[in-house]
Amino acid sequence: MHVTAVQTDGVFSILWLVIALPALGALVLLAGGKRTDKWGHWLGVATVAASFVLSLILFFALLGKDEGERQYTQHLWNWFSAGSYSVNIDLLYDPLSAVFLLLITGVGALIHVYSVGYMEHDERRRRFFGYLNLFVASMLVLVLAADYVGVFLGWEGVGLASYLLIGFWQHKPSAAAAAKKAFVINRVGDIGLSLGASLIFVTFGSTSFAVVSAHADKASGATLTAIGLLLLLAACGKSAQFPLQTWLLDAMEGPTPVSALIHAATMVTAGVYLIVRSNFIFSLTEDARTGVIIVGTITLLMGAVIGCAKDDIKKALAGSTMSQIGYMVLAAGLGPAGYAFAIFHLLTHGFFKANMFLGAGSVMHGMDDDVNMRHYGALRKAMPITFATFGIGYLAILGVPPFAGFWSKDKIIETAFGDNFLVGMCALIGAGVTAFYMTRLMLLTFGTTKRWEKGVHPHESPKVMTYPLIALAVLSAGGGLLLAGDWIVDWLTPVVGEHEEHHLAVGAVGMSLIALAVVAAGVAVAWFLVGKRPVPKEAPSKVSVFTRAARADLYGDAFNDEVIIKPGVVGIRGLATVDRSVVDGLVEGLAVALTAISATFRRVQNGLVRSYALTLLGGAALVLLTLLAVNFG
Amino acid sequence: MSVTPFIVLSAILFTIGCVGVLTRRNAIVVFMCVELMLNASNLALVTFSRANGNLDGQIAAFFVMVVAAAEVVVGLAIIMTIFRSRRSASVDDASLLKY
Amino acid sequence: MVAFWILAPVMVAAALGLLFARKAVHAALLLAVVMISLAVLYAVQDAPFLFAVQIIVYTGAILMLFLFVLMLVGVDASDSVVETIRGHRLFSTIAGLAFGLTLVLGVAQVSFGTVIGLDSANKDGNVPSIAQILFTRYVFAFEVTSALLITAALGAMVLAHRERLTPKPTQAQLAAQRIKDYAEHGKHPGPLPPPGVFARHNAVDTPALLPDGTASEASISRVLAARGTVKSAPDIAADINELDTPGGDA
Structure with missing residues (x-):
């Protein structure tokens, strides 16, 4: 749909404050140093909470407008201009940004509160909150920018914050390596975004959404496909989609609130946002959309399979995140029919996955930071609130009615079947596998028998941690209400456009029943394989090829090692040799030659003042001769 | 009274001064040659003053003399200092600042 | 012009003597000849003030300073005539000849126009006229030279000064x-x-x-x-x- 926004007025002119508050918080916390240690974390919470309140005010103000008027831009300043090209720092507030604002600031505020408890004993808590605020500010820039360059600014900002937070416990080599890995792989995606933005500029002469959306249909199909594929590459990097998925599992080295906020609820969904935001491009290019669908489908299956084999509770959840984002990307690839459901699933996933990650953090908090699920078991009595909230998240991700996930995932599967039977089947199987690994996770953690390590005394987390859990559980349970009366679809229509309804042979209800049956089968399999058997404390080593592959992240890292890193190392070694022998040889040879020449000519500097005077007189004679030759010649 | 003979004389004296600076090694004599060059230029200035019919040339010559006096005072003091430490007034001996 | 044609050969000869005199004292005396001859030429060219200054300041003061330093350095020391820098004397002569010939040829070809003479400029007398210009148009330069002279005097004192290293015996x-x-x-x-x-x-x-x-x-x-x-x-x-x-x- 075209972006034809009007200038902000009235209540909408506070839009910039939504970004400015967390940015100010980050500035104060990071520049303020130790003197902010005492109250810094509450400042971090306060800025994000205030942003949430502003977002709510803006949301209701937008709700009060007619459907056609729900787009506002705020011009802040001109960033730079070169010739006819100028980039303004403009904010775009429309229904899509509005829901993102609520998700980021809402979930962000809850996670900030949770972090106050979770990071209580960390010496560098103030810095942690500074980074979190920086992340929130960057993410808000990303979703509010009215320009691809502005999006890029936020995109890099969240990448930086993600890097800083994954490596927050930098004393652990694994965390430092994970941060580096995330950063490098994200660069690959960022190249996609920068090239995409450049191609957009070359094609349209501007990078603002308004201009691009107005002229998108005039560009050639091949160009649009190229732009779409480049943006898809960007989305793959940021959203951990195949083939750039490997960083997300390692990113779990960061503190759990980070995993919840950045690597589950918000940042990793930026790719979905980018695709939906660029709907005016993707709507016009079938080929790029097909690419998006393929990537989404592969990732949703890969993530689910990886999730089945992980014993690390956070990595299992990370696999699940990959898989769920795969669903969103798949939905986004389905075009106008799927955009709204992609965003819908993004929102509900943001609720229940943040809920479960925070629950996992709560479990780790009680289990002395042990992440191995084989050391858990029977925690439902020790941690009742965590269990209850986690359970709601579990039901939500499974897609059990009436929890949030049912409404969103079901719609995606339904739409996928409407587009292509094979893709639909993949989505359906993914739902079954999801049921399996989530049930396995639940059973290993909260069910079965105690397998605790010695000296571990599980206990419920403090209230500052459980209240956010309860709030997110409520959202996970009730998030499906957003679909009531097709509200979310209508709400997003000004952004993503109208879509035609699919009518499946089995009908919507029949589809839901089939999906539920598949989910039930997955739960049953998990019950018989995990719940009915004793769980060994050590992961069994004699396992099938498939389990081994899943444990090795389906060889994503091995593939990268073999195909990219090893040839790269060989190539770089070769280049280094060339550099040493040829380039350095040239340079050093030049230096040697110059040294020899200088050694000869420096003899001229013999220290005898009379020699210098002779050259002076010789020069004067030459000048005189020249003057004479010019004047009388 | 023509001007040219005076200027030619001035040029000849100046050149002799130049060559003296180049060939003599005794710093004091080198200094004398520099004075000779200054005097040669003074002759030219006085001559031009007469040719042009104003006194600016003479004023310039006067200033040259003042500057020469100052220069000689400092220069000779330097020569004295060097002589005191090196027991030599040869310009070739002070050649440490080289390659 | 008579004075000029008498003095010019004397001056050139004395200046050349400066080049070849082995003793520095002789060089100083030859320079005195050149300077006094110059003073006469100044007088010939309607510059009586510079005539006096040349005699008093140059020949009287500066040259005496030279002689004074010569006495300190060693009046008897005579320079060796052997050139120590290889080829230096040859090249100096060539460069000097090239420079001098070019200069002389160039100057000789220039037409200086009619000579105005200083009769009108020296109407009130040479010294009052010079003072008139010196203390009006050139007063700033004049003051600057005073600073220069003071600096030079101080500099010479600093350079010639020797610190006493041991206490003076009683x-x-x-x-x-x-x-x-x-x-x-x-x-x-x-x-x-x-x-x-x-x-x-x-x-x-x-x-x-x-x-x-x-x-x-x-x-x-x-x-x-x-x-x-x-x-x-x-x-x-x-x-x-x-x-x-x-x-x-x-």
Whole structure:
């Protein structure tokens, strides 16, 4: 749909404050140093909470407008201009940004509160909150920018914050390596975004959404496909989609609130946002959309399979995140029919996955930071609130009615079947596998028998941690209400456009029943394989090829090692040799030659003042001769 | 009274001064040659003053003399200092600042 | 023009002498010739003030300063004529000739127009006219030269100054040292004997005779002894004899 926004007025002119508050918080916390240690974390919470309140005010103000008027831009300043090209720092507030604002600031505020408890004993808590605020500010820039360059600014900002937070416990080599890995792989995606933005500029002469959306249909199909594929590459990097998925599992080295906020609820969904935001491009290019669908489908299956084999509770959840984002990307690839459901699933996933990650953090908090699920078991009595909230998240991700996930995932599967039977089947199987690994996770953690390590005394987390859990559980349970009366679809229509309804042979209800049956089968399999058997404390080593592959992240890292890193190392070694022998040889040879020449000519500097005077007189004679030759010649 | 003979004389004296600076090694004599060059230029200035019919040339010559006096005072003091430490007034001996 | 044609060859010859004089004193005297001749040429060219300044400041003060320094450095030292830098003299001569010939040829070809002369400029007298310009148009430069002269004087003082490294001995210390020398080395503590008891011509080069009839080396300057201008003992003896024989009243 075209972006034809009007200038902000009235209540909408506070839009910039939504970004400015967390940015100010980050500035104060990071520049303020130790003197902010005492109250810094509450400042971090306060800025994000205030942003949430502003977002709510803006949301209701937008709700009060007619459907056609729900787009506002705020011009802040001109960033730079070169010739006819100028980039303004403009904010775009429309229904899509509005829901993102609520998700980021809402979930962000809850996670900030949770972090106050979770990071209580960390010496560098103030810095942690500074980074979190920086992340929130960057993410808000990303979703509010009215320009691809502005999006890029936020995109890099969240990448930086993600890097800083994954490596927050930098004393652990694994965390430092994970941060580096995330950063490098994200660069690959960022190249996609920068090239995409450049191609957009070359094609349209501007990078603002308004201009691009107005002229998108005039560009050639091949160009649009190229732009779409480049943006898809960007989305793959940021959203951990195949083939750039490997960083997300390692990113779990960061503190759990980070995993919840950045690597589950918000940042990793930026790719979905980018695709939906660029709907005016993707709507016009079938080929790029097909690419998006393929990537989404592969990732949703890969993530689910990886999730089945992980014993690390956070990595299992990370696999699940990959898989769920795969669903969103798949939905986004389905075009106008799927955009709204992609965003819908993004929102509900943001609720229940943040809920479960925070629950996992709560479990780790009680289990002395042990992440191995084989050391858990029977925690439902020790941690009742965590269990209850986690359970709601579990039901939500499974897609059990009436929890949030049912409404969103079901719609995606339904739409996928409407587009292509094979893709639909993949989505359906993914739902079954999801049921399996989530049930396995639940059973290993909260069910079965105690397998605790010695000296571990599980206990419920403090209230500052459980209240956010309860709030997110409520959202996970009730998030499906957003679909009531097709509200979310209508709400997003000004952004993503109208879509035609699919009518499946089995009908919507029949589809839901089939999906539920598949989910039930997955739960049953998990019950018989995990719940009915004793769980060994050590992961069994004699396992099938498939389990081994899943444990090795389906060889994503091995593939990268073999195909990219090893040839790269060989190539770089070769280049280094060339550099040493040829380039350095040239340079050093030049230096040697110059040294020899200088050694000869420096003899001229013999220290005898009379020699210098002779050259002076010789020069004067030459000048005189020249003057004479010019004047009388 | 023509001007040219005076200027030619001035040029000849100046050149002799130049060559003296180049060939003599005794710093004091080198200094004398520099004075000779200054005097040669003074002759030219006085001559031009007469040719042009104003006194600016003479004023310039006067200033040259003042500057020469100052220069000689400092220069000779330097020569004295060097002589005191090196027991030599040869310009070739002070050649440490080289390659 | 008569003065010019007389003085010009003298000046060129004297200047060339400057190049070839082996003794620095000779060079200074030759330079004095050039400078005085220049002063005459200034006078010829209606510049009586510069004539006086040239004589007083240049020949009188600056050249005397040169001579003074020469005395300090060693008036007798004569330069070696051997050139130490290879090819330097040849190239200097070539460059000098090239420069001089070009300059002379160039100047000779220039037409300087009609000579106006200083009759009107010197209407009120040369010195008042120069003062008129110097203290109006050139007053700033004039003041700046005063700063320059002060700086130069201070600079010369700083350069010529030598720090005293040991404390100055008092008279008591000197006396004690003298007695100590006498005790340790037998050095005579009193004043040295004066020379020239038998003053015939230049008394300072004639050593005093000790009571035993030998000449006292301590009574004459060591410099004179080093130059070998001291009358030797036999010469003195001969003198004594000469004095003794005819008159016999000594």
